[in-house]
Amino acid sequence: MRLSRIVYRAHNPRWSFGPGSGEGAAGTGGRFNRTGLRALYTALRFETAWLEAQQGFAFKAQPMTLCAYDVDCDDVLDLTDPATRSAHGVGGADLAGPCKDLSTRGEVPPSWVLADRLIAQGCAGIIVPSFASGATTTDVNVVFWNWGERPHQVRVIDDFGRLARPAT
Structure with missing residues (x-):
């Protein structure tokens, strides 16, 4: 599906110069990305972004x-929709498992296996609880693995240049 809307992300101010890099998630791994894989975790509501952060x-x-x-991104799967989950063989454990606990023990979380599979199928991102x-139930996230310009546009809104810039 195509996702065209505004999404939000709250992050550590120390990284305000790179809010669209995905490097933080790559450095530590996340629910839907292995360590080393860039991902951009966002939310449909700013309240959810704050809660997540x-x-x-x-x-x-x-x-x-x-x-x-500002998002205008093709190839996004809505995994909050039961029919979409069923069509893509996604079970509850694929989404909600204890990913940090498993990865800390050296086990591969089911959510990483799911992300690997969806990325290989050309999925740019997912909508998840x-x-x-x-x-x-009103707290919904969007995780991007492939973003930049169209057809996978995800662009931080900073019309007035308020975000910090990296030191030169």
Whole structure:
């Protein structure tokens, strides 16, 4: 499907010069990307972006830079839709398993296997439920593996040049 809308991401202000790089996710790995694989984790609502970024700090919010992204991206699968999950052979454990726990033990999380398979099939990104503590059904994320210009445009909105620039 084609996703055309605004999405959001909250991230550590120290990385505000590269909000679209995906390098942070590549460095540590995430629910839907192995270590070394760039991914851009975003949310459909800015509240969800904040919730995702504050995991582990639920009662002590830390500074974050909230960015909006203009998305016009083909090849996105909506895995919040039961019919789409069924058509692509995606089960609940493929999405919600304990990925950090498994990867720390040296095991490959099912969500990484799923991501590998979907990327190999040409999928640019997925729409998935948020698994952050306190998330509800309104908390939905979009994870991109292939982004840049059309047909997979994901562009940070910074019309006034407010984001920090890397030191030269």
